[in-house]
Amino acid sequence: xxxxxxxxxxxxxxxxxxxxxxxxxxxxxxxxxxxxxxxxxxxxxxxxxxxxxxxxxxxxxxxxxxxxxxxxxxxxxxxxxxxxxxxxxxxxxxxxxxxxxxxxxxxxxxxxxxxxxxxxxxxxxxxxxxxxxxxxxxxxxxxxxxxxxxxxxxxxxxxxxxxxxxxxxxxxxxxxxxxxxxxxxxxxxxxxxxxxxxxxxxxxxxxxxxx
Numbered sequence: 001x002x003x004x005x006x007x008x009x010x011x012x013x014x015x016x017x018x019x020x021x022x023x024x025x026x027x028x029x030x031x032x033x034x035x036x037x038x039x040x041x042x043x044x045x046x047x048x049x050x051x052x053x054x055x056x057x058x059x060x061x062x063x064x065x066x067x068x069x070x071x072x073x074x075x076x077x078x079x080x081x082x083x084x085x086x087x088x089x090x091x092x093x094x095x096x097x098x099x100x101x102x103x104x105x106x107x108x109x110x111x112x113x114x115x116x117x118x119x120x121x122x123x124x125x126x127x128x129x130x131x132x133x134x135x136x137x138x139x140x141x142x143x144x145x146x147x148x149x150x151x152x153x154x155x156x157x158x159x160x161x162x163x164x165x166x167x168x169x170x171x172x173x174x175x176x177x178x179x180x181x182x183x184x185x186x187x188x189x190x191x192x193x194x195x196x197x198x199x200x201x202x203x204x205x206x207x208x209x210x211x
Contacts, residue, residue, distance in 0.1 A: 021059065024049040025073040032070055034114040036125030037133055064133060067122075071140065074118045078107055079144070086151050093155040094205050097174070098198060104178060105194035108185035116186035119144075120179060145175040162209055170208060177201055 027048045031040045042063055046053050060066040086100035108116055123137040149171035155161050161170075181194050 019051060019055055019059065022073070024051055024056075024059075025070050028066055029070045029074055029118065030114065032067060032122055033118045034121075037067055037122050037130060038125055038127050067133060068136065071119070071136065075140070078118070082107070083147055086147070093152075093160040094202060096151070096155075097205075098202055101178070101181075101198045101201070102195065105181055105185075105191060105198060108182055109189070109191040109194060115188075117179070117182035120182045121186060141175075144178075145171050148174050165209055173208070174201075 027050075028040075028045050031044055031048050035044075040063075042053060042056070045056065045063070045066065049056070051059075056066060060069055082100055082103045085103045086096055088096050088099065091099065104117075107113070114121065119137055119140055123134065123141070126134050126137075149168050152161060152167035152171055156163065156165065156167055161167065177197070181189075181197055184197070185194065
């Protein structure tokens with residue numbers, strides 16, 4: 001009996017660890033978010049994730065593949081949650097936008113993640129050689145603006161925004177505010193600082209609808 005137990009114990013000790021894809025992506029996300037795409041090496045990613053280089057290559061092919069998977073993870077973990085606050089049919093257009101901006105500001109200043117927006121932080125540090133990554137990030141940025149536009153169109157159809165208002169231009173303006181908030185957070189702005197920006201922005205909401 002003792003010999004059987006010892007044999008099983010030895011087999012268990014020799015069993016390889018199961019690769020936790022989501023945990024690895026979250027750890028890689030923190031590195032990319034903090035240091036950018038270029039400055040994050042494969043050696044850094046191996047150390048942070050605890051996975052061996054062959055495992056990462058087998059799962060993601062290369063660093064670019066890992067970054068794309070991390071970007072998808074960021075969208076599902078953060079952006080999708082923020083959009084849920086935006087598309088709240090029970091709130092007025094202004095209330096929904098304020099809730100969305102507050103959720104984003106909370107993410108930008110959270111102590112659990114690096115400051116600012118993951119996409120803006122990584123795109124700001126890209127080298128000219130990373131054209132494909134730059135193109136991917138540009139597409140994602142455009143999707144964020146289009147999400148705002150989609151929301152504004154739906155509220156315009158409900159009569160909350162004047163029919164003659166150019167909602168694409170309004171979405172572009174609001175998206176610029178969000179990008180500025182990310183940069184401010186990266187430079188040390190607190191949640192309270194960003195909330196002041198949000199209050200100021202939506203004090204101007206009635207004027208925005210008439211411009």
